[in-house]
Amino acid sequence: MTASTEAPRRTRIQQEKRELILEAALEVFSANGFRGSTIDQIAEAAGMSKPNLLYYFRRKEDIHETLMERLLETWLAPLRELDDIGDPMTELRSYIRRKLEMARDFPRESRLFANEILQGAPRIMPLLAGELKTLVDEKASVIKGWMRAGKIARTDPWHLIFSIWATTQHYADFDVQVRAVLGPNRGGDGRFEDAARFLEQLFLDGLKPKG
């Protein structure tokens, strides 16, 4: 085993405080972006002084890097679960549902990711072209199989995955706009159920009238 893969030995306090800092950093980074966030803001959100925070993470970038590494795993989990064994249409439907639930329950993670991509993904470009591409290609193959078997309509699997990402993450990344447009009545907690119903119909039947 190489030195770089060894987990550093850490005290109980170090583990706890590092978690505290990462939680605070997620809050701050996702709201202001990397360059828009200051170490002071994160330190205050974590309830400690700036030098104290820098004792646990030596550089601002280290916090962001750690955050992004963790994020990517949980973020891609739903796609990893997309499996060949179930009914294709059901599999896709539950993938969409899971992604929408993540947008609802982890909007900060979604925004942090969106921020990074928007700025050209300077810190995670290798991951996108490597691990992410591999995973998507793999799942695209699964979907292609479903198409060949006549289980779902023939179309482009990659763009299908993009469209699922786009439509679901929209409810986290553009939440302010969604709520502003829906207004006080329909923009409340029910908006995610409305979105779920709409997306299910869209991906199942499209807009062509029945009959």
Place this chain on the structure above:
Amino acid sequence: MTASTEAPRRTRIQQEKRELILEAALEVFSANGFRGSTIDQIAEAAGMSKPNLLYYFRRKEDIHETLMERLLETWLAPLRELDDIGDPMTELRSYIRRKLEMARDFPRESRLFANEILQGAPRIMPLLAGELKTLVDEKASVIKGWMRAGKIARTDPWHLIFSIWATTQHYADFDVQVRAVLGPNRGGDGRFEDAARFLEQLFLDGLKPKG
């Protein structure tokens, strides 16, 4: 007419230089966000010194504000064109096509807008809840009419509009990711045509297999 609506008298040089600055600012802001961009960066991109730039726009925020005002008009133009007079399915299809063309031809504008919304839309919140909501509500009524007439499937018009925004703008805002995942072959110039074909099929028929 109130004083605030009067266009300030400007010399030829002022008009030209202001345009130059706004173009440079669009480049810088869309790549780095508001707080991530510096006046020096914009000045350099515009080929002038910082004090010179500040002679035309007294504050950094003034540049951003002017940019956002202009942007919103052109950005909403496609939706304004969505008209009751044509065939509903054709109207929607060309709206999607127009939005996708904007993502292809004006990605910086899309990213600037995305950046603003992601940060909570601090500078354009009133516009979202006012002008934008009014426009969307209006077009939602048009779409509702189409549904009542049986021209398109019954579903939620607001979320339909969101899904069109999300899927099309995705190709501008997440362009880096799209190209990374598609790879060198399919991530080239043809990706927008592939996306157009896919989206047309998605919004028309969904994924349910034919027959």
Place this chain on the structure above:
DNA sequence: CTAACGTTTGTCCAATCGGTCAAAATTTGC
């Protein structure tokens, strides 16, 4: 108790930021 180790803090620093200002250079109106 105490020495070693881990944690926290106050102070400080160089770099960068948005923005000012007066003076110099240039353009424009007559």
Place this chain on the structure above:
DNA sequence: GCAAATTTTGACCGATTGGACAAACGTTAG
């Protein structure tokens, strides 16, 4: 061609930033 107005520049300022550092404080094992 010249005076007035406009444009450009270099020098500068206070505030904020990421980060360094040594000293003080706390904890823990023997």
